[in-house]
Structure formats: C-alpha cells, structure tokens
Amino acid sequence: MQSVLTSLATAFGQLTDPAVIRVAAKSVFVTLLVFAAGGVGLWWGLESAIGVFFASFLPERFNNAAAAVLAVFLWLVGFWLLFRIVALAVLQFFADEIIAAVEARHYPQAAARAKPLPFGRDLANSLRGAGRALALNALTLPLIVLLWITGIGPALVVLLVNAFLLGRELTDMAWLRHESECPANPVPKAQRFALGAAVAGLMLVPFANLLAPIVGAAAGTHLAQRALTGRAGRETADA
Template identity: 55%
Template sequence: MMSLPKALARAAGQLADPAILRVLAKSIVTTLAIFAVFGVALWFAVDRATATWLLPMMPADYGPGVTALVTTAILLVSGWLLFRIVALAVLQFFADEVVLAVERKYYPQAAASARQLPFREDLRNSLRGLGRALLFNALALPVALVLLFTAIGPAVVFLLVNAVLLGRELTEMVWLRHRTGSQDALPLGGPSRFLLGAAVTGLLAVPFANLLAPVVGAAAATHLVHSRKDRTSHA
C-alpha cells in the first residue's frame, strides 16, 4: 500500500493541474463567501444586541467600537473552530472533480468505471458529514474547556476528534464512486484513516495551507484508496 507521505506528495504535486486548480478556486471562493456572509450577519446581530443591552449603560459613541471588537472576537473563535468543517462540507460538492482528476492521471481504468454521484446524493453526503462534524466537535468542546488550563489540551482534543472525522470523510469521498453496494466496507483501515485525517487536520491549522488542505486531502485519499484496492486485487 502507498505510504501516506508519498500520497500527500503526489497530491501536492498535482495542485498545478488545471482541473485541480478549478476545484481549488471554487472551493476557496465558496468557503470564504460563506464566512463573509456569516461575518455580515454577525455584525448586524452584535450591533443590534449592543444597541439594546449595552448602549444604555455607556456613551453612545462607544457603540461601533464595541460592535467591531465583539464581532472580530467571535469571528476569530468561530473561524478557528468551524473553518475545517465548512471547508470540508464545501469540498463535498466538488469532490468528484478532484477524485476524477487524480484517477484520470494515475488510475485511468478506475476513472472509466467510476459512477457519477447525482447532486442529491452529493448533498445528502455533505449534510451527513457536516452533521457528524458538528456533533462530535460539540461533544468534544466540554472536554476541551476542562483542559483549557493546559494550553495545549484543547488543540490535542480537537486534533484527535477531527483526525477521525476527516479520515473517514475523505475516504468516503473516493469510495462512494467505486463501491458496489452500501454494505461494502471502507478500503482503508482505522489507523490509515486516522493518520490521513491527522495530516489534513494539521494542514488546516496552518494559515494559507488551510485553503489547500481539503483538496490535498481528497487527492491523497484517492491515492491511498486505489493503492489499497490494487493490493487487495493482487493478493
């Protein structure tokens, strides 16, 4: 089976592929647009709350500054917590294009036999993955808060949780195109999925690299799944 470093290296090496660049551009623009809309909505919500509850207790000219400060603080925290979830949910809509680009270059026979997922199935998978991510991150939040005094504790908790989630989601993005039925088990075992998810989660924590991480993760998962399939078929 192909090693994870080799799969990631191949994935990064294909970032200049026009098909990958198109997906990258669409996913980045869509992700940033979602956060921009969220930021505008948050600004109006905080401004209204400030006018209702805080301004009566402070000078009127403090209002804009308080609104800006609170909005920025919430955006920073929510962006850190939710960016990986939103970015992966957005990628679900374009995952077929990433997987197909990798398969056409490295696994042409697999590309020819893959099934095209209908929009409704893509949407269902995306919402299901988003729901899982929100649920498990919400369950991890109390544990992270308890470990807040350790400084590194919350980061480790979210790394572990999201490594498991991302490893599964990225593997499914590829496997759904090739499985013969819903009963088929994922081709990658738990440890392999965890290492893949951990690597992508780590990239999502790095500024600028986090914009590339979902696409790199999907491409790397494609290599890992097909190398596992090839190994199984020749066993």
C-alpha cells in the first residue's frame, strides 16, 4: 500500500509538467467531446421518437420539452456509469505521452529501452479494455439492482469492479512498453487493485474525475517501473 501511495503522490507532483499538461488537456477535451456528441445524439433521437409515437395527442412544444428533460436525465446517468470507460478508452491513445514523460523524468534508462506501441496496438488495447469494462459492468448489473435497497451496496459493487479494471489497465499501459523485458504485467495484483480503487474513488469527485485517469496512468508507470526493477534485480542475484 505504501508503494501505491508514494506512486500517487509522485504522480500528482508531475501534473505541472508541460508534457503531462498537454496530454491532460487533449484527453479531457476528447472525453468531454464524446459525451457532448452523445448528449446531442440522445436528445435528437428522443425528440424524433417522441414525435413519432406521441405526436397525435401531445403538443409539439411538449414533445420538445419532454425530449430535453429525458435526454438530460439519461445523459447524467450515462455520464456517471460510463465516464470511467470512456475516459480510459480515450486515455489509451495518449497514454504513451504520459508514460514517456514519467519515464524520462524518473527512469531515464527505462525510457531509453522502451518500445512505444504502434497506433493499431493502441486502438486494439483501447477497444479490448472498453469491451472488458462494459462486459464486467453488465454482468454485475443484476447484483447492483438486488443491492439497491441497501443504499450503499451498488456504489461498493461499482467501486470494486472498477478498482479491478482500472488497476489492470493503468499498469498494463506502462508495462506493455517493456513487454520484451517481461512477458507478463509485473505489478502485484494487490498493488493493482489498490491503485484502481484509489483512481475509482477520485473519479467520483467532481472535477478531480477529469484528471484521475492521468494521475492513474502516471502512478501506474511508477508501480510498473519499480516492479520491473525489482524483477531485474532478482534475476541478477539468481545469476
């Protein structure tokens, strides 16, 4: 746990790095653009649907107002449920820049050995991660519904699921640049889960949720590099 806290603190400290600021700006802009486009599409679709099914007995102005209210409600629900998935999928395209900035500042030797992923691999990882997140969240939906009466139950289930997902994705981003050195993610599962839980918690905080994926990617890089260094040290000692 101490390693995770140290990694998060160091990651927060690098938010003033110009390279990280540029990536954060691009990532936040694209994420918000996706949700804005989704909101417009949702409103248009609802307005059309209401117009088709209720036009015969409801005034047009009522149709427009109903579509707007329903669109806002569904958009807010979608933002709460899907933000982590969309933000992480968007971050996949810019992750290399964040990881490179962290490695250049703190692990220059590792930065020299790193092999940035080609666009096709980034895209595949992004789609695979988003699909995994959607599938796991869908599988836990019945449990969330059953626990709704408890009040806190659904939030705990969502936190646990996203802690697992985020911990894996955020450390995979850094490890994959060094896959030739280590065939599997070297970060211990407990550390991955702790990192994922911390980032999932940050994503529940307004405004902080916009930077949470950036901080998580930087912290995941620190954990991955320390794990890789420890692994190399053990191999040298064994030799």
